[in-house]
Amino acid sequence: MMRAQSTRMDTDRAEISVRIAVYPAGSDPEITEIAGADPRSATAKFTRTVMGKVRELGGEVPEEAVREVVENLIHAEYRGVVISVLDDGNVVRVSDRGPGIQNKERAVEFGFTGASSAALEEIRGVGAxxxxxxxxAEKAGGALAVEDNxxxxxxxxxxMVDTPRAVREEVPAARPAAPRYPGGVPRMNISERQQKVLITVLECGEVGPSTVADRLEISVSTAYRDLSVLEEHGLVQAHESGKRLISPxxxxVVEAIVSAWVK
Structure with a gap:
């Protein structure tokens, strides 16, 4: 028999809720409904709860992967979200009833974002x-899959569950593309703030100093100087409109920066 457990909302303002379903081996599923007051606090709370269940079962799903997927739920407006913990904590499945993702291959590319301006105010995403x-997931020896619900x-x-040998043998190995930088992405002498400016350019697609200043809460003159430095390094390009676009x-470089964040 299924056991349903509910937690009380932290405040009367709580608007975001999800169901977390845990499937222990040989036991009935445990369903917990939890809520958060806003996207940022909800991401932290949902991630903490899921990882608690993963660790209880002895699973190895990395917390970084769970947190990023949970934060991404803002694009689905948290509609019909169920987070399932399966296979002794080695599989976490996050499903929603949002608008879906049409281009699933691009969805896992760095820099691809479908975030609305309202969403970006909440999550300060980087399209990554x-x-x-x-x-x-891959650094931990696992995998991530994106599918239609x-x-x-x-x-x-x-x-984190190994793919069965029979399946591996049926799928031909893809030939890896030749790396653009065999020795690694060139190191750039840019500050941490300039890294954030570069990420903002990637995220927004086309920006001027005012947009950067507003997003990063710095002065327009500082944003202008940082954009000029990035342009000198060949990291951004000037558009005929006067705004900047990110270069290949x-x-x-952004992908290398973001990858370094994943321990």
Whole structure:
């Protein structure tokens, strides 16, 4: 028999809720409904709860991957979210009833974002959430899959379970693409703030100093200088409109920066 457990909302303002379903081996599923007051606090609370269940079962799903996938739920407006913990804590499956993801391959690329301006105010994303989740999963020896949910929405699965040998043998190994930088992405002498400016350019697609200043809470003159430094390094390019676009080198540098965040 299924046991349903509910937690009280932290405040009367709590608006975001999800169900967490845990499937212990040989036991009935445990369903917990929890809520958060806003996207940032909800991401922390949901991640903490899921990871608690993962550790209780002895699983190895990395916390970084779970956190990035949970934060990404803002794009689905947290509609119909169920987070399942399976296979002794070695699989975490996050499903929603949002609008879905049409281009699933691009969704895990660094720099691809479908975030609305309202969402960006809440999560300060960098267009790298699912890319970071995949990187974290792969570094831990697992994998991340993005699929359509039955009836609409998306299912993201973080798995530390080995793929059966029969399946591996049926799928031909893909030939890796030649690296653009065989010796690694060139190191750039840019400050931490300038790294954030570069990430903001990637995230927004086309920006001027005012946008950067507003997003990073710095002065317009500082934003202008930082954009000029990035342009001198070939990381951003000036558009005829006067705004800046990220360059291919800039995209690769951002990916290297974000990958370094994943321990």
């Amino acid at each position: 959430g699912l890319g970071m989740a995949r990187t974290a 039955i009836g609409g929405g998306t299912v993201v699965t973080i798995s 080198l800039g995209e690769d």
